[in-house]
Amino acid sequence: AQRVTQPEKLLSVFKGAPVELKCNYSYSGSPELFWYVQYSRQRLQLLLRHISRESIKGFTADLNKGETSFHLKKPFAQEEDSAMYYCALSGRLTGGGNKLTFGTGTQLKVEL
């Protein structure tokens, strides 16, 4: 079974402060992990994926297989980063294809 855990429902930081959104996973195979973001009044969209090892909007996330974690980080929070963030894991479906399992989400609030 695959599982994604986001322990914080709400994370409040001040503008300019570092941000770390926690994500831990459970999966027996080789995981593919993602962060999705949902800004106010916008649809859910892909933010970044671990396999591309990229920085998007200043956010990075490193897969730590030893700790089974994929925390999302940004050194200096901006007001426009306020949103709901979902960690997701892609695992194999019976019959082929992949299933995306989402965590429960963390609401990030950046205060001035």
Add this chain to the structure above:
Amino acid sequence: DADVTQTPRNRITKTGKRIMLECSQTKGHDRMYWYRQDPGLGLRLIYYSFDVKDINKGEISDGYSVSRQAQAKFSLSLESAIPNQTALYFCATSDGPPGELFFGEGSRLTVL
């Protein structure tokens, strides 16, 4: 722009009524999904379809049925709605790298 469109965006209904939520896409993707979002529970997969002839149950399919009328259309039905099906429902599509889903704007369903 290629898009994923859900109708209706909001619906209030009564217990026992039959409800259909529709999803259409112009992205040309073969894979379509229905997710349900509940506060504190994240997104959970209801049904998914990899092509017109392929429909599969997700983790919470009880009480729901789907129809894939064409590559571009994937409908979710609640045969006899109950209050605990009150939620925000998302349709999504994918075609390509695992884990990259394109979401609709969501359909908010309230069952009284």
